[in-house]
Amino acid sequence: MKEVxxxxxxxxxxxxxxxxxxxxxxxxxxxxxxxLRKHGVAAIDIMGSIGAGKTSLIEKLVQxxxxxxxxxxxxxxxxxxxxxxxxxxxxxxxxxxxxxxxxHLDANLVRKALQEIDLxxxxxxxxxxxxxxxxxxxxxxxxxxxxxVISVTEGPYMVxxxxxxxxxxxxxxxxxxDLAQAMKVDAKxxxxxxxxxxxxxxxxxxxxxxxxxxxxxxxxxxx
Amino acid sequence: MHEFSITxxxxxxxxxxxxxxxxxxxxxVHLVVGKxxxxxxxxxxxxxxxxxxxxxxxxxxxxxxxxxxxVKCDRCGxxxxxxxxxxxxxxxxxxxxxxxKCEGAVNIVGGKECTIKRLKLVA
Numbered sequence: 001m002k003e004v005x006x007x008x009x010x011x012x013x014x015x016x017x018x019x020x021x022x023x024x025x026x027x028x029x030x031x032x033x034x035x036l037r038k039h040g041v042a043a044i045d046i047m048g049s050i051g052a053g054k055t056s057l058i059e060k061l062v063q064x065x066x067x068x069x070x071x072x073x074x075x076x077x078x079x080x081x082x083x084x085x086x087x088x089x090x091x092x093x094x095x096x097x098x099x100x101x102x103x104h105l106d107a108n109l110v111r112k113a114l115q116e117i118d119l120x121x122x123x124x125x126x127x128x129x130x131x132x133x134x135x136x137x138x139x140x141x142x143x144x145x146x147x148x149v150i151s152v153t154e155g156p157y158m159v160x161x162x163x164x165x166x167x168x169x170x171x172x173x174x175x176x177x178d179l180a181q182a183m184k185v186d187a188k189x190x191x192x193x194x195x196x197x198x199x200x201x202x203x204x205x206x207x208x209x210x211x212x213x214x215x216x217x218x219x220x221x222x223x
Numbered sequence: 224m225h226e227f228s229i230t231x232x233x234x235x236x237x238x239x240x241x242x243x244x245x246x247x248x249x250x251x252v253h254l255v256v257g258k259x260x261x262x263x264x265x266x267x268x269x270x271x272x273x274x275x276x277x278x279x280x281x282x283x284x285x286x287x288x289x290x291x292x293x294v295k296c297d298r299c300g301x302x303x304x305x306x307x308x309x310x311x312x313x314x315x316x317x318x319x320x321x322x323x324k325c326e327g328a329v330n331i332v333g334g335k336e337c338t339i340k341r342l343k344l345v346a
Contacts, residue, residue, distance in 0.1 A: 011346045013244055019339040021232050022260070135225070138261045163317040164261065167331070196308070198320045199328035 025139055028107035032114060032142025039119035043127060044221060045141050047165060048149030049158065050131030053175040055083040056208035057149055057217065058126050062090045064211075064218060069123040074113045076105040076130045083128070093117055104135040107142055124223070133162040145221060151176040152185040159193035166194055169201045171220040178207045226262055229337065230270035236339055237280060246344035249280045253341035259292045259305075259318065259334035292318060292334030299325035305334075 072093040075084040084096035095113045129136045148169040150158045172194045191203040202220035206213035292305045301324040307316035
């Protein structure tokens with residue numbers, strides 16, 4: 001064997017590397033996706049603004065679909081199980097995920113929650129993300145589809161002000177249609193804003209209190 | 224958005240690499256950041272300055288190459304940068320998935336990367 005080649009003192013190394021700094025989450029998300037696929041579970045990430053009606057939408061979806069599919073729900077929140085309990089009233093398995101301080105779910109938290117449920121006994125998984133129109137878009141969880149929920153009470157510019165999350169959305173739900181008139185907000189205009197940014201996404205206008213429009217969401221999700 | 228945590232990962236990754244090579248100093252760090260990530264470059268630079276203090280990266284130069292987003296259109300075959308809406312109302316151009324060529328819908332194929340591409344270390 002030859003002598004070890006050593007750098008002289010002060011010699012400059014020029015090193016090429018391809019260290020992907022977002023890779024850790026992407027890889028875990030791929031593992032989650034693979035695990036879900038293997039068990040034939042369709043997972044849907046429900047993102048959206050705070051108070052837009054993500055939980056109400058999930059409640060209505062569960063009511064409509066629980067005879068057809070075996071459903072579980074992961075419910076992300078910084079703290080409390082208030083919303084998780086609302087969903088659990090509909091007799092589906094709910095795993096609350098409290099992030100503590102983090103403003104979004106990540107693939108690692110979802111992986112941990114996946115260990116809590118029996119995947120052999122499941123067809124459909126809703127993952128409700130923390131209310132936020134920015135950060136969740138950067139952190140794939142391993143879901144098959146991503147939906148974004150906004151509501152007319154947030155004003156007329158929610159879509160144009162947050163283009164990135166809508167680019168990542170398969171389905172966009174515009175909720176609280178019953179309040180549109182009082183808010184002087186045109187729900188249809190919000191829908192065309194979405195289509196202009198992301199023609200791949202499907203838009204549904206809903207009132208998740210009454211359930212109006214929720215069947216359209218079911219269709220858009222291909223369920 | 225998460226510039227501080229990502230930048231702290233960058234610094235740790237460089238420190239590890241430097242250790243492997245028994246480097247005494249780090250002179251240059253070259254990053255590639257896709258325009259479709261949520262990383263603000265000004266915030267990355269600021270976090271970097273804070274984080275390298277009292278490490279062998281102190282005084283190193285951070286080069287950031289911004290990479291355009293990349294999309295592909297299944298309908299007309301277009302491959303390239305996204306179409307941005309540059310309505311002055313938005314101030315910052317807003318990315319869209321509308322095909323710049325045929326107005327169909329495109330899919331994202333690049334622009335979400337954040338990688339350390341190259342380092343210059345001093346032995």
